[in-house]
Amino acid sequence: MTVRAAEEEADARARACLTAVAPPGDLWLGELLAEYGAARVWAELVAGRPAPSAPHEEGAPNGPEEASRLERRWARWSARAGRVDPDGLLSDSAEAGIRFVAPGDPEWPGRLESLDLPGGRRSHGLWVRGRGDLRHLCLRSVALVGARAATPYGEHVAAELAYGLAERSVVVVSGGAYGIDGAAHRAAQAAGNTVVVLACGLDVDYPRGHAGLFAEVARRGVLVSERPVRSTPRAPDFLIRNRLIAALTPGTVVVEAGRRSGALNTAAHAAELNRALMAVPGPVTSALSVGCHVLLRDWQAMCVTCADDVVAQVVPLGEEGAGPPRLDAALDADTRRVLDSVPRKGAGTATIAARSEGTLEGTMRALGMLAAAGLVERCSTGWRTPR
Amino acid sequence: MTVRAAEEEADARARACLTAVAPPGDLWLGELLAEYGAARVWAELVAGRPAPSAPHEEGAPNGPEEASRLERRWARWSARAGRVDPDGLLSDSAEAGIRFVAPGDPEWPGRLESLDLPGGRRSHGLWVRGRGDLRHLCLRSVALVGARAATPYGEHVAAELAYGLAERSVVVVSGGAYGIDGAAHRAAQAAGNTVVVLACGLDVDYPRGHAGLFAEVARRGVLVSERPVRSTPRAPDFLIRNRLIAALTPGTVVVEAGRRSGALNTAAHAAELNRALMAVPGPVTSALSVGCHVLLRDWQAMCVTCADDVVAQVVPLGEEGAGPPRLDAALDADTRRVLDSVPRKGAGTATIAARSEGTLEGTMRALGMLAAAGLVERCSTGWRTPR
Structure with a gap:
């Protein structure tokens, strides 16, 4: 193994461990990693030493209050780091069929670079489960998101869209919830691949009733999460997960969403990241379409009613039907x-x-x-x- | 009566008679009227004399074929003019409660001036039935149009919108067909006034089943047509009528429309006339919403789901709730x-x-x-x- 490869592996290993102590997308951690490298940051945390740089956070006022807040955060991470068994974490993950993908790895999706902008809550590393290649699956993909408590109409439309997209070699990216997410994955599976982005560890199978679906996805597609094995989902994780769904894809379709649906959070991330924002209309009498109509009315979302409408938004002209590029990679x-x-x-x-x-x-x-x-x-x- | 008033009355009388011989919106007739006045044109027609100017039509190639086409048109009008009894036409109309409103009359809607542009198929005069004042009713109005063979969903939404608009003192303008038109008028009647724009004579009650509705509208609102008493509707009349619906209002809402619905023709007129174009979304699984989704996707129509959305598009800021201005007219x-x-x-x-x-x-x-x-x-x- 070359020195460089060893360094990269140490960096990836440290990033994997960091997923067990710091929340996904932490802005300050992103700064520290960029400046000192993950191996150094991890070493300082494990050793219980102070943060390598005076605590301050991008864009945040650098007053004494802020400093002490970040010091407490560092202390919390440090305490957790002392309890992490890196070898155990990696072997447990490997046993569960879960690999770690770090920025710069061949499988790292290029689109995540858009999160590297200030305030972008970059991803520090991804846990991946399944036989698909995350980077390649995302190249020609679209996010289909929507309400958990979807109507039969919403689930029907999600399934129609997902199947149509899969037929057109477009990979469907979504969360793992019941409702629109599940309907989209299930239909896409019938004709292609999907990427499931979870807010919990990839061995957790949340919700329980989707364990079979996740196993099916893993056969050809992938499941992705920023959280390590055994992590159960907490409410803020879903919101930070949503930015990943938007960032991994060139466009997001909101199939059905109530006025306060989490899908609108994904839509907001897509708009922020300059991704195509699409919404499926529905009956104006349906509370579960109100969010979609708000997107159409106030967010300049594109009105899409079928897979062709979606493809027209996300697939560059001349590339229709080309299918995802194959990895006949120049292996290192x-x-x-x-x-x-x-x-x-x-x-x-x-x-x-x-x-x-x-x-x-x-x-x-x-x-x-x-x-x-x-x-x-x-x-x-x-x-x-x-x- | 002053000379000027007498001239105006002769002009209006000639225009009323012309509705019995020439089709609404005829471009060449519009040119002749602008150049020679209606009384002169009518006199030449009745006398069987040739057209007062070399026949040519705005924007049309002025070749010999075109000239002979227009000569035949003039001859046709002239033959019909010989059979018109002006006094009978006016007294029959008056008996049926129908008045004639000519450009320049106090009741002439100012918005129709937008049809005076080249190719705009200006209106040569309007037959009006009902106790409302057409000009004032149109000041704060919106067109609600849609499919004749509407779904229960479409009729429900049309009624909700129309009632909400009437409550907000916005006058609903529509055609007289079954489906969306009828649902809109009926609901608006409950809280306000409506304007029915017909493609037939105002005594014809087409469709028959709407005779009662039309009588009800006439009690406070108005019915309008460019065609004289006893004219039954012909297919092209509906299309030329649609431009009037779009022109009378500051905005058109398409509530429900199939892929080839006539409502899309009204929408196209609204777009041409720079009026607000709005569409109500519906289930993507409904053939009767396809037209609305095309408007949202390809025509930059505004997505509207309730009366407030519509009011926001057509009523200038600060004027909400002001109601139509009252006619405390300086009477001549x-x-x-x-x-x-x-x-x-x-x-x-x-x-x-x-x-x-x-x-x-x-x-x-x-x-x-x-x-x-x-x-x-x-x-x-x-x-x-x-x-």
Whole structure:
């Protein structure tokens, strides 16, 4: 392993651990990571040392009150960091089929760079589960979001749109809730792939009734979260998760939303990020369409009624029907070595790591990427090359 | 009667007769009227003389084919003019409670001037039935249009909007068809006034089932048409009528419309005339909302879901709730004399004409305007001043 690769791995490992101590999208943490690197920040936290720079937050007044608020935040993270077992976190994740993707990794979605602007609440790293490749799935994608307590009309329209988009090789990105999210994923599964963005750990299966759907998505698509295994969802997590749904896609369609629906929060993020904002109209007599009509009336959302309308908004002219680009990637030496170590009839991760002379984590991440590209696949004994 | 008043009356009388020979909105007739005046044009037609100017039509190629086409048109009008009995036309109309309103009359709606632009198919005169004053009713108005074969959803929304608009002192303008038109008028009647724009003579009651509704509208609002008594509607009349609905109002709302609905023709006129164009969304699964969604998607129509949304588009800021301005008109001498000749207990039109020393037609028109202003009203013996 080169020095650079080792550094990158240490950075990714530190970022993975940081997901267990700091909330997703924390602005100050983003600043610290940009300035000192994740490995350094993590080391200081674990050692219980003070923050590497005078605490201040982008855009926030830098008074003594603010400083002491950030000091308390650092102390809280530090206390949590002391309880994190990095190897355990990574091996538990690997066992649950969950890999960690850090900024700069081949699977990191380029669109997330739009969150790097001030106030953009950048993502510090993503947990990913499933055989799809997150970056490639998002290239030609659209977010379909809407109410949890959707009407039959809303679920019908979500399913029609999602199926139509999947048929047109557009990947559907949504949350994991009942209602519009579930209807969209289920229909898209029938003709293509989906990306589920969760506000909890990817082993948590929240809501419970969607465990089967999530397992199905993982077979060809991916589930994504900024929170580590075993994290149960808390209310603010859904809002911070919504920015990710908007950021991963070139456009967001709100299928059905009440006046205060969380889908409008996703819509606001899409508008902020200059993504196409679309809304499906519905009966003006339906409380669950009020949010969509507000988007049409006051937010200049585009009125969309079918998959073709959506494709016209998000797919550049001339690219219709092209399908997502394939990963016939120029693999780096480490990943190539891992691929060469995967036998036809299959082997466990530890065996492959030993054969490729890599670390367990590095091998896990490489296998995840290879699986996403369809170059290796899961089998009863671990991993094998596809028939 | 002054020379000027006599000239105006002759012009109005000629225009009334012209509605019986030429189609509404005829571009060439509009040119001839502007250049030679209606009395001269009518006289030439009746006398069977050639058109007063070399036949050519605004914007049309002036080749020999075009010229002979216009000559044939003139000959057709001339033949019809020979069969028109002007006194009979006016007295039949008066008997049916129908007055003629010519450009420049106090009741002529100012907004129709927007049709005077080239290609605008200006109106040559309007037949009006009912006690409302057309000009004043249109000042604070909105067109509500939509499909004849409306769904229960569409009729419900039309009624809700119309009632809400009437409550806010906004006059509803629409056609006279079943479906959206009828639902809108009926609901608006409950709280305010409406203007029915018909494509047939105002005594024809088309469709038959709306005879009662039209009688009800006439009690406080008005019915309008460019076609004389006894004219039955022909297909092209509906399209030319639609421009009038759009032109009379500061904005048009399409409540429900299929892909090829006539309401989209009204919407196109509204857009051409720079009027506010609004559409009510509906279920994307409904064929009767497809037209509305096309307007929202491709025509930049404003998405409206309630009367307040509509008022925000058509009523200038600061004028909300002001109500239509009242006619405390500075009456001209002739009209004042007619008003002074109307007894408390009522008298017939001929009696009033004799007492005011005016012509029968002039008195009829004056009475119509006075009724519109609420200064006289119908009674069993003819006309009286209100209690």
